[in-house]
Amino acid sequence: MQMDNQGLGTLDATGELAEQLERIGTQILNASRAELYFGMRFLDVALSSFDYQMNTEVAPFGTDGRSIFYHPQLLGGMYRRNRIQVNRGYLHMVYHCIFRHIVKPVNGNVWELSCDIAVEHLVDANYHRSVRASKSLLRRETYRRLEQETNGKVLNAERIFKILQSWSLGEKEREKLEQEFYVDDHRYWESQKPNRQPDPILNQKWQDINEQMETDLETFSKEASQENGDFIGQIKIENRERHDYKSFLRKFSVFREEMGIDPDSFDYNFYSYGLSLYGNMPLIEPQETKEVKKIEEFAIVIDTSMSCSGELVQKFLEETYSVLKENESFFKKINVHIIQCDEQVHSDCKITSEEELKEYMEHMELYGQGGTDFRPAFEYVEQLVREKEFHDLRGLIYFTDGYGIYPNRMPPFKTAFVFMQEDYTDVDVPVWAIKLILSEDELG
Numbered sequence: 001m002q003m004d005n006q007g008l009g010t011l012d013a014t015g016e017l018a019e020q021l022e023r024i025g026t027q028i029l030n031a032s033r034a035e036l037y038f039g040m041r042f043l044d045v046a047l048s049s050f051d052y053q054m055n056t057e058v059a060p061f062g063t064d065g066r067s068i069f070y071h072p073q074l075l076g077g078m079y080r081r082n083r084i085q086v087n088r089g090y091l092h093m094v095y096h097c098i099f100r101h102i103v104k105p106v107n108g109n110v111w112e113l114s115c116d117i118a119v120e121h122l123v124d125a126n127y128h129r130s131v132r133a134s135k136s137l138l139r140r141e142t143y144r145r146l147e148q149e150t151n152g153k154v155l156n157a158e159r160i161f162k163i164l165q166s167w168s169l170g171e172k173e174r175e176k177l178e179q180e181f182y183v184d185d186h187r188y189w190e191s192q193k194p195n196r197q198p199d200p201i202l203n204q205k206w207q208d209i210n211e212q213m214e215t216d217l218e219t220f221s222k223e224a225s226q227e228n229g230d231f232i233g234q235i236k237i238e239n240r241e242r243h244d245y246k247s248f249l250r251k252f253s254v255f256r257e258e259m260g261i262d263p264d265s266f267d268y269n270f271y272s273y274g275l276s277l278y279g280n281m282p283l284i285e286p287q288e289t290k291e292v293k294k295i296e297e298f299a300i301v302i303d304t305s306m307s308c309s310g311e312l313v314q315k316f317l318e319e320t321y322s323v324l325k326e327n328e329s330f331f332k333k334i335n336v337h338i339i340q341c342d343e344q345v346h347s348d349c350k351i352t353s354e355e356e357l358k359e360y361m362e363h364m365e366l367y368g369q370g371g372t373d374f375r376p377a378f379e380y381v382e383q384l385v386r387e388k389e390f391h392d393l394r395g396l397i398y399f400t401d402g403y404g405i406y407p408n409r410m411p412p413f414k415t416a417f418v419f420m421q422e423d424y425t426d427v428d429v430p431v432w433a434i435k436l437i438l439s440e441d442e443l444g
Contacts, residue, residue, distance in 0.1 A: 021072040022054045028079045029068060032090045035083075039128035042217055046094050046209050062185030063093045065102045065202050069188060087130045088123055092183040095119035098210055101157060102189045103203050109174065114161035116181040117142065121155050138180050297335035297390055299381050303400035305342040305372040316399050316418070316438075317361050321354065335390065341377040342370040348380070372404030378411055385412070397436075406430050 033047045040047075050068045060074035068090075079086050096102055101115040121143060123131055135143075146155055149163050169177070190199060300320065302313055317338075336351040338360065346367035351357045377398065384390055395414040410432035417429050418436045429435045 018054070025054055025070050025072050025075055026052050028075055028086060029070065029090065032083070032086045035087055035130045036091055039130050040091075040126075042213055043094065045212065046098055047090075049097070049205070049209065058185045058187070060185075061089060061093070062188050063097065063102065064188035064190075065097045065199075065206065068093060069185075084131060084133055088133065089183050091123055091126075091131055092116075092119050095122055096184070097206050098213070099157065100203060100206055103199060103206075105190075106161075109178070110164050110169070111157075111161055112186050113174065113178050113181065114164055115157045115186075116183060117146070117160050117177075118155060118157040120181050120183065121146075136180065138176070142177065142180075297393055299337045299339060299384075299390075299393065299396040301339045301341055301377045301381075301396060301398045301400075302366070303342065303372055303398065303404070304340045304346065304366045305370060305401075305404070313366065313399065314361065314364065317357070317364070321357050321361060337381075337384065337389075339377055339380065340367050341374075341380075343373040344370075344376050345380045372400065374398065374400075374404045375407050378407045378415075381413075382411060406433075 029052050037044055037047055050063065050066065053067045053069050054072055055069040056071055056073075058069045058071050060078055061068055061070040063069065075086070078089075096115060096119060099115075099118070101119075120139075124133075124135055124139070124143075126132070143155075146160060146163060150159060153159065190202075300317075302316075334352055336357070338349045338351060339345060340347045349360055351360065378396075381390075381393070381396055385393055393413050395416065396411070397416050397418055399418045401419065407430070410430070414434070415432065416434040416436050418438060
């Protein structure tokens with residue numbers, strides 16, 4: 001591609017010169033996009049999701065998920081020195097959008113640094129010649145430390161953020177890392193705008209791109225997936241379904257009749273007309289029962305293998321207790337079994353009231369700490385159903401890290417496996433089970 005670089009040395013571009021600079025900047029970014037596309041065709045939609053806007057305040061470029069803003073002089077100088085750096089910068093910004101760093105409601109230097117490290121780790125793991133570059137000693141050592149602390153888990157921004165916080169970086173050490181991993185200007189991110197909530201349309205745009213990309217990588221582009229390091233792993237984590245635990249419990253609701261007036265089925269017009277016509281004789285009486293939707297009985301199985309921590313189990317039960325305390329959330333009589341199981345069932349505590357659950361939590365003791373086999377718990381619950389301990393069991397919630405042996409057949413009740421965000425990996429949950437991902441924030 002031939003370009004006229006005249007005028008890149010000035011910043012007060014107006015009129016014809018500004019049009020020339022804008023044309024050159026667009027040519028550079030288009031060339032970079034094309035080169036990336038030939039090596040990573042699964043990114044075609046993501047690479048083409050931007051328009052380009054010249055802005056002399058940005059250094060050297062940045063994105064808000066819709067546009068790429070670039071400084072004409074800095075972009076031109078980078079392209080002349082080494083066009084691979086432009087390619088890497090373009091891919092870096094695309095990754096920020098794919099993993100929705102631009103719209104996540106988190107702010108602060110350490111968070112932005114974590115996002116930069118996460119995407120640079122992916123770029124450095126990409127072996128395509130359009131982005132291949134040597135790594136500094138600081139960069140290699142940072143990756144080594146992070147990988148060591150995560151024990152081979154995917155290095156996404158959230159995980160890196162927690163690790164960096166645990167390092168208690170000094171200001172100089174943090175600034176050194178920021179300088180090493182700085183690629184783009186984050187001023188256009190939604191999180192940088194005060195009192196701004198994430199744009200749902202923008203978030204959905206990149207969510208749709210992610211889901212299509214994950215499908216393509218798993219079906220048509222398996223080789224490309226292998227050549228791009230942890231990219232597919234991060235995509236899976238970003239696209240996993242998230243639930244609010246309280247809303248999730250409502251999935252196990254049942255309809256029952258309780259004493260009480262049902263205002264939705266009562267017609268006050270006929271009632272009032274009868275009183276006015278016959279004095280004290282209404283034409284219709286209020287129904288004495290109403291149909292309500294509340295949680296009646298379900299089973300909670302706690303994985304007590306060595307991989308599940310007591311602290312997270314406690315938080316999980318506390319959230320369950322908070323739901324149980326809510327008015328109109330449960331029938332007056334409940335039937336909840338809390339079962340502890342690793343490779344065998346160790347305990348079963350029957351809960352019939354919120355007071356009993358509170359008592360259980362205050363004196364909870366975990367039994368087991370062996371391996372993980374989900375089958376004994378399912379066999380035990382099915383035995384309880386046969387023995388009429390459950391009359392209308394609608395669901396089983398299995399709190400676990402996912403490492404274990406799953407039943408071969410679908411049980412006669414709804415099942416959900418609940419994972420904590422920091423412990424989650426892409427486990428092969430059976431198709432008949434719901435996969436529920438929670439974070440510590442969602443557990444209060």
